[in-house]
Amino acid sequence: MSTTHVPRLILSRVREIQxxxxxxxxxxxxxxxxxxxxxxxxPNRRADFHRQLALVxxxxxxxxxxxxxxxxxxxxxQRAADRSPHADAARxxxxxxxDGFLQTVQMAATEIAQTAATLISxxxxxxxxxxxxxxxxxxxxxxxxGRKFRVAVTESRPLQEGVLLAKELASAGxxxxxxxxxxxxxxxxEADLVLVGADAVTETFLLNKAxxxxxxxxxxxxxxxxxxxxxxxxxxxxxxxxxxEIAKQPSEVLPRTPRSVEIRNLxxxxxxxxxxxxxxxxxxxxxxKQAVRRLRKLSLHPALMxxxxxxxxxxx
Amino acid sequence: MSTTHVPRLILSRVREIQxxxxxxxxxxxxxxxxxxxxxxxxPNRRADFHRQLALVxxxxxxxxxxxxxxxxxxxxxQRAADRSPHADAARxxxxxxxDGFLQTVQMAATEIAQTAATLISxxxxxxxxxxxxxxxxxxxxxxxxGRKFRVAVTESRPLQEGVLLAKELASAGxxxxxxxxxxxxxxxxEADLVLVGADAVTETFLLNKAxxxxxxxxxxxxxxxxxxxxxxxxxxxxxxxxxxEIAKQPSEVLPRTPRSVEIRNLxxxxxxxxxxxxxxxxxxxxxxKQAVRRLRKLSLHPALMxxxxxxxxxxx
Numbered sequence: 001m002s003t004t005h006v007p008r009l010i011l012s013r014v015r016e017i018q019x020x021x022x023x024x025x026x027x028x029x030x031x032x033x034x035x036x037x038x039x040x041x042x043p044n045r046r047a048d049f050h051r052q053l054a055l056v057x058x059x060x061x062x063x064x065x066x067x068x069x070x071x072x073x074x075x076x077x078q079r080a081a082d083r084s085p086h087a088d089a090a091r092x093x094x095x096x097x098x099d100g101f102l103q104t105v106q107m108a109a110t111e112i113a114q115t116a117a118t119l120i121s122x123x124x125x126x127x128x129x130x131x132x133x134x135x136x137x138x139x140x141x142x143x144x145x146g147r148k149f150r151v152a153v154t155e156s157r158p159l160q161e162g163v164l165l166a167k168e169l170a171s172a173g174x175x176x177x178x179x180x181x182x183x184x185x186x187x188x189x190e191a192d193l194v195l196v197g198a199d200a201v202t203e204t205f206l207l208n209k210a211x212x213x214x215x216x217x218x219x220x221x222x223x224x225x226x227x228x229x230x231x232x233x234x235x236x237x238x239x240x241x242x243x244x245e246i247a248k249q250p251s252e253v254l255p256r257t258p259r260s261v262e263i264r265n266l267x268x269x270x271x272x273x274x275x276x277x278x279x280x281x282x283x284x285x286x287x288x289k290q291a292v293r294r295l296r297k298l299s300l301h302p303a304l305m306x307x308x309x310x311x312x313x314x315x316x
Numbered sequence: 317m318s319t320t321h322v323p324r325l326i327l328s329r330v331r332e333i334q335x336x337x338x339x340x341x342x343x344x345x346x347x348x349x350x351x352x353x354x355x356x357x358x359p360n361r362r363a364d365f366h367r368q369l370a371l372v373x374x375x376x377x378x379x380x381x382x383x384x385x386x387x388x389x390x391x392x393x394q395r396a397a398d399r400s401p402h403a404d405a406a407r408x409x410x411x412x413x414x415d416g417f418l419q420t421v422q423m424a425a426t427e428i429a430q431t432a433a434t435l436i437s438x439x440x441x442x443x444x445x446x447x448x449x450x451x452x453x454x455x456x457x458x459x460x461x462g463r464k465f466r467v468a469v470t471e472s473r474p475l476q477e478g479v480l481l482a483k484e485l486a487s488a489g490x491x492x493x494x495x496x497x498x499x500x501x502x503x504x505x506e507a508d509l510v511l512v513g514a515d516a517v518t519e520t521f522l523l524n525k526a527x528x529x530x531x532x533x534x535x536x537x538x539x540x541x542x543x544x545x546x547x548x549x550x551x552x553x554x555x556x557x558x559x560x561e562i563a564k565q566p567s568e569v570l571p572r573t574p575r576s577v578e579i580r581n582l583x584x585x586x587x588x589x590x591x592x593x594x595x596x597x598x599x600x601x602x603x604x605k606q607a608v609r610r611l612r613k614l615s616l617h618p619a620l621m622x623x624x625x626x627x628x629x630x631x632x
Contacts, residue, residue, distance in 0.1 A: 157497065178579050263493075
């Protein structure tokens with residue numbers, strides 16, 4: 001019995017991540033980190049440690065392969081393990097790497113919210129699409145700083161995360177207007193700037209919730225700035241190829257698929273970096289090309305190379 | 317008692333048009349024509365005929381002020397009445413003008429479907445947004461001509477007319493893919509051309525269901541042609557100013573408006589004619605500027621000038 005397995009408990013938690021289509025990418029990365037930490041605390045064969053780590057990491061990446069933060073978390077964990085060939089030391093290294101990664105992400109989020117908040121001044125209308133925790137934090141930070149502004153949000157079908165954002169902003173006393181995604185041009189018309197989050201940043205595009213690309217085109221057409229908020233954890237490793245997205249449940253679009261109609265339920269579109277005015281990072285507001293050069297440091301660990309959504313992971 | 321009134325029966329039918337947010341603009345113009353014809357058959361004071369006609373026309377225009385076909389229908393009726401100062405002759409003229417208008421529209425629709433169908437060849441993917449009877453007819457005509465192609469449709473929130481189109485096309489044996497409006501970039505990515513309808517064409521823009529403008533920007537970005545299908549009845553008269561759209565019921569967007577959130581439910585966006593490859597008219601495929609020059613012939617009758625949505629019409 002020399003086959004390496006991933007504990008069933010861990011796999012079932014990975015599946016929860018896979019089936020979670022509502023949480024943002026930082027919340028998912030946080031949970032992925034908890035899963036990795038939990039895995040290090042399980043009894044497992046020392047000889048197997050590094051190989052099993054790679055399997056857990058690949059399962060996590062495959063669960064949400066569009067989320068660069070999970071890829072980077074796993075990459076950090078795998079590289080940390082590499083530095084310690086002995087299982088016990090590697091275990092501690094992985095835990096420290098996960099903790100360090102999540103702390104860095106948290107600090108970056110605070111920096112980003114503060115920098116993005118400075119873009120907002122009194123009487124502005126800020127447009128956004130879907131729900132980004134980074135955008136939410138920026139708006140709340142601007143409000144806390146006494147700025148008086150309005151927000152225009154599109155609902156973000158099929159799951160309508162934009163409605164959740166609208167509710168949270170309204171609860172915080174921010175005047176907020178909500179519209180359907182199709183009415184994006186009409187909502188943006190009165191906006192002074194657009195803020196969006198990011199699930200991944202590659203050398204050429206920003207991957208984010210579908211609707212971001214048309215929003216960027218509209219902003220360009222209208223001559224208003226379009227900012228993406230993304231910490232370095234969102235910059236996909238150099239050699240990580242984002243796999244094609246697997247379509248989600250048609251029932252999210254319509255409760256019943258009409259006869260002979262194919263429903264294509266895709267979540268992410270690619271916004272060319274050329275349409276992005278600046279990326280707001282923990283290092284400040286950077287030109288997108290410059291941001292990619294400065295923040296995309298690591299390449300993917302060889303053990304994680306074949307990770308791709310739908311990959312079979314042997315079960316314990 | 318010299319006040320001119322519109323018969324209650326007519327007003328109640330006009331209100332049905334006002335509250336109909338699902339029918340296309342040609343279907344609405346047809347019903348507006350029926351209402352005008354019905355009105356000419358009602359007993360009314362001869363001395364009042366012309367003034368009452370203007371009131372009925374203004375009520376019809378105000379009911380759906382974005383629908384150029386209704387404006388042009390009313391304009392034709394009012395001009396016909398002008399040519400006959402006597403009520404009985406005017407009555408017949410109005411009826412003939414309405415009949416003539418609707419017949420012309422019908423013939424134009426057939427021409428447009430045939431011209432647009434020639435744009436579609438085997439193995440193409442045609443993208444469209446919302447429900448346009450002109451686009452539907454073009455697709456059915458292409459199918460009837462033996463063309464094998466696919467259609468990609470966006471649902472068109474809030475009322476999802478795109479779902480209806482998808483169903484109708486599927487019933488006709490056309491392979492059809494349906495997606496949410498936010499996923500427009502993803503659906504268009506595989507398209508070879510975009511066909512949309514029009515509610516109005518002005519000197520500078522195409523008014524159509526919200527989502528059309530981002531679709532045009534995406535098509536331009538992607539280098540695929542973007543065609544609007546519009547008969548001459550869709551070209552707004554020279555001096556008709558499209559009034560600002562009045563927001564529709566928030567309950568169409570969400571059953572319950574979340575506390576402190578303002579829902580803005582707008583139906584129409586403006587696509588600059590510069591983004592339109594050609595307008596397919598009953599005179600063939602025309603460059604948009606040329607189409608406006610050739611097809612926007614009449615100016616609005618002075619009696620209809622003050623028409624605007626929400627205008628009060630004295631009741632009988």
